Amino acid sequence: MIRLEKLGKTFRTEEVETIALQDIDLQVGKGEFVAIMGPSGCGKSTLLNIIGLLDNPTVGKFHLNGQEVSRLRENERTELRKGTIGFVFQSFNLIDELTVWENVELPLTYMHIPAKERKEKVKEILQRMKISHRAGHFPQQLSGGQQQRVAIARAVIARPQLILADEPTGNLDSKNGMEVMELLTELHREGTTVIMVTHSEHDARYAERIVKLFDGKVIANIVD
Numbered sequence: 001m002i003r004l005e006k007l008g009k010t011f012r013t014e015e016v017e018t019i020a021l022q023d024i025d026l027q028v029g030k031g032e033f034v035a036i037m038g039p040s041g042c043g044k045s046t047l048l049n050i051i052g053l054l055d056n057p058t059v060g061k062f063h064l065n066g067q068e069v070s071r072l073r074e075n076e077r078t079e080l081r082k083g084t085i086g087f088v089f090q091s092f093n094l095i096d097e098l099t100v101w102e103n104v105e106l107p108l109t110y111m112h113i114p115a116k117e118r119k120e121k122v123k124e125i126l127q128r129m130k131i132s133h134r135a136g137h138f139p140q141q142l143s144g145g146q147q148q149r150v151a152i153a154r155a156v157i158a159r160p161q162l163i164l165a166d167e168p169t170g171n172l173d174s175k176n177g178m179e180v181m182e183l184l185t186e187l188h189r190e191g192t193t194v195i196m197v198t199h200s201e202h203d204a205r206y207a208e209r210i211v212k213l214f215d216g217k218v219i220a221n222i223v224d
């Protein structure tokens with residue numbers, strides 16, 4: 001599903017040049033659950049953003065479902081991302097001005113799904129994420145665990161093939177963190193490919209494979 005070859009990313013500002021990723025060779029098969037680990041600043045988020053078509057690499061190749069996507073324009077990346085990739089972030093990234101229901105409905109609206117179908121899908125996913133009772137509330141009125149469940153509902157409502165989670169339990173206590181990990185595991189069991197960045201050895205144990213980064217390079221690829 002994902003094949004990175006000699007991939008690199010350099011950030012350039014006027015004064016400094018930061019090599020965030022270097023010589024990354026990595027493959028992820030359909031349906032895999034992979035954890036990415038490594039110290040702060042080693043390039044984990046950059047790698048996830050490139051895989052998620054939020055950013056382009058500077059060098060190297062990136063094949064997604066057989067298509068070379070390393071040099072796409074932003075609008076092409078956005079188009080390809082829709083319905084294919086769902087994101088979950090440490091800081092939830094919900095829209096504060098929208099209710100829980102509206103946040104979760106958003107991807108379907110972008111995809112021009114008819115209103116009736118949107119309503120059924122939102123209802124179903126809110127039930128599954130055990131957050132239906134909060135549908136009319138705003139994100140700030142929810143606990144961290146509830147916000148992350150809303151974020152996961154939004155990430156998966158369009159049934160993406162791939163879920164990218166960047167430290168999804170980073171702002172949660174252990175009970176809520178475990179619930180999020182169980183949700184990701186369940187989605188993986190249903191056939192979704194999951195790539196998760198984590199600092200937690202405990203969370204990484206849910207994955208089938210651990211990729212370790214250091215200074216922008218893959219230093220280990222550990223199969224469970």
Ligand code: ADP
Nearest residue numbers: 011018019020039040041042043044045046047
């Ligand atoms: P991690 O997620 O592992 O903590 P990041 O991928 O966020 O690491 O960052 C890797 C390196 O790239 C860091 O040195 C960081 O400062 C740099 N970096 C990340 N994003 C940018 C950016 N948009 N502009 C400049 N430098 C960046």
Ligand code: MG
Nearest residue numbers: 044045046166
């Ligand atoms: Mg990061």
